Amino acid sequence: MTNTSPGDLVPLPPAALALGAQFAAAGHELHLVGGSVRDALMGRSSDDLDFTTDARPERVLAIVAPVAATTWTTGIEFGTVGAQVDGLRCEITTYRADRYDRETRNPEVVYGDSLVDDLRRRDFTMNAMAVSVSGDRTFTDPYGGLADLAHGVLRTPGTPEESFADDPLRMLRAARFVSTLGVSIAPEVDAALRALAPQLGRITAERVQVELSKLLLGAAPRKGLEVLVDTGLADVVLPELPALRMAADEHGQHKDVYAHTLQVLDQAIDLEDAGPDLVLRWAAVLHDVGKPATREFLPGGRVTFHHHEVVGARMARKRLKALRYPSAFIDEVGQLVFLHLRFYGYRSSEWTDSAVRRYVVDAGLLLPRLHKLVRSDCTTRNKRKAAALSTAYDTLESRIAELKAKEELDSIRPDLDGNEIMSILGVGPGPLVGQAYKHLLALRMEHGPLGRDRAVSELREWYAANA
Template sequence: MPGNWVRWPSVTPPAGSPADLVPVPPVAATLGGAFAAAGHELHLVGGPVRDALMGRPCTDLDFTTDARPEQIRAVVEPLASAVWTTGIAFGTIGARVEGLMCEITTFRADRYDRISRNPEVAWGDSLVDDLRRRDFTMNAMAVSVTGDRLFSDPYGGLADLARGALRTPGTPEESFADDPLRMLRAARFVSTLGVTIEPAVRAAMTDMAGELARITPERVLAELTKLLLGAHPRAGLEVLVDTGLAAVVLPELPALRMAADEHGQHKDVYAHTLQVLDQAIELETDGPDLVLRWAALLHDVGKPATRAFLPGGRVTFHHHEVVGKRMARDRLKALRASKELIDDVGRLVFLHLRFYGYRSSEWTDSAVRRYVVDAGPLLPRLHKLVRSDCTTRNKRKAATLSTAYDTLEQRIAALQEQEQLDAVRPDLNGNEIMQLLGIRPGPLVGRAYKHLLALRMEHGPLGADGAEAELRRWYATQGPTANG
């Protein structure tokens, strides 16, 4: 596969033109011919070139051209099944051509106001100048698709790619002042590509971390999501913390460095959290799981606020799961995450300690039922999070914890087979309750339903006759005037 020569650290690229290592998709050749016929340049640029050299798949294609936006549109429309002009003010036309998403952008020579991240859009006439405004050198390479297949690499991106080094085309201070989001992209590329950051770039990130305050929460969340879903999220998170970027966009993470773990087996809760994340990833079975990874990252964020010191040097974090749930939800809300992600991560953080009660005392069937019902569809993720939360170096203790959870899972499986725990409901529904008691819709129906649900949780299925008897017994204690 093209690009298999890329191995880090330093490897010498093969002889011959680098363009030979970038397979040009048929759609690129089609577009290249059309732009050439119209008298314009067209270059495959940025991520698609980098990924092709690395042997990574790429489904979306980015191009740059000397054609102005309306000229791009005129060339592309006859070839495309759909065209998007939402980015035309920034020189970008999007199109679906031969089933692939393509973005074609006019050469840019922008200036930035250094207050927002919005450029003062200006068209350029030079590919070299356009490549200089890219974020990193490995994204500042281009291959002409208008016939000559010329490979352009004015800033040494190929050499940087070969050694896995992240460097900016110009000075990093200039690049990050133009767009502070690029600092988050650097951490994301550490996670997704496995690269290392050049010292000068890292120093600029540290000095300029505060500039991230200019970036909208939605853009920050998009980068954090890509980072967490990468192959090496721990490495990317460590970059965020070590450079001070996390203090701006995810302050709960560096705060964990200040809290000693109660087990005394780790330097701090921060190190424990990163290990939990690593272990959760090892348990994934169907690819990267964003909910599980966020839950692992935030499961202990409540510890600094609940830390208490006891005689003898012991440290406790009572109810940190309750505080942690609120903090996790608040952070994800601030990042404009979806309601589903906020709810799921918050629930997992809240439930991650529930199992430790099982270790200290034998649970009743009722307690097992509540564990399953409270977790709901998140139960498989909760299993993984709880198992990942064991980071003790004491092998005997780790084995005991694992065996205890094995036992709990076995009991859950047995009860699920007997009682269909995934859909626990009272033995009577609301209509049946009203019919049996002769009452109208109202608060009393809800109270009766909750009473029957509690009995179902405590004792298992009662059956219709048993549920009716319990309902009538309960109603007799409420009095005939309880329904108003």
């Protein structure tokens, strides 16, 4: 009977073996490390490999040159050399014993000579394991990362206070791992998160955005968001979310909007049909953020949130802009938040074909996501009410499909284009042409396709009244 080392359980791709041979021949150590080892032990594949070595960066460049398709040195000031080997992106970092400037969080790079010391500076124990690829697959786990991984517990190699003070972003990473890895947070780590949450304000918006995106794209984003809110981290990076934990009215009849939001997120995820959708998930998280600012208590214990979708869309755009998301992404999430209540007008009154057209046109390419968001927004426990809402939306979708079959709803435009308008009216380019175009578009929305003859007649009639 042979003893199996954990290192034997980590499959080493050809890129790792090729690099390991190079470093061994040069008399240096090379270890697969961090998330690469963790993911391999969890049976998760990765296109990126992280390594650590006792060789200094300039020496690393020379060692990898024979097997690398390309190299890059964007992180060399922090001791990291990048290389593309056998189609995989590899990052090789010299052993470090970083000291952090706790005002700017910039590391003061100090190279080390000890693998164990290098592992101690890492964020969590499950990321502080290493497998030698330049020797005999020696498995190094000085801080109990394998046991923590087996139990699904997030701990830090040193004290969590020291780790988070060095790099507060690690606190967000803890919440992200709850979402992506399904782990729980050790009590001492949870206590440090609560105590040091304000320190997250030192981190740039771009780095926060990356972590929040990864959290939301995880398998259990609800749990990650609950960590953010419960520990106070959300108060720093996403204050609109904890603000939804509004107190019930004096009769206890007003449901908690925070709990509703998390349920909407879960239900939206259940409706995804092509993998995780960051736009849809952000829209679910932010769809009701306008409620605290628009809440009114009415006689009889009723509560209203008039126009919360308008206020919420503005707030969603502001938050995502502060997080440095791209403008197009912000526009998509903001528009979904703005439109998510439009359907309730259909439920309460019979929509004309014109209203259905406007719903489709206003949603544009977001219509499939809007369908999912609206359906997810029903969280009532009243089965009869839920069934009625679902049936009403089924009817709306059927009407949309019927109109699409008769008309080009996805690309509604006037029956006459700008050149035709100028030719018919005998005018040149100018504001008048744009005004005429908008008039014909409004008619098209109201009545459907007009046909050329009627469109020409309507254009001339409008021109006579407005020229």
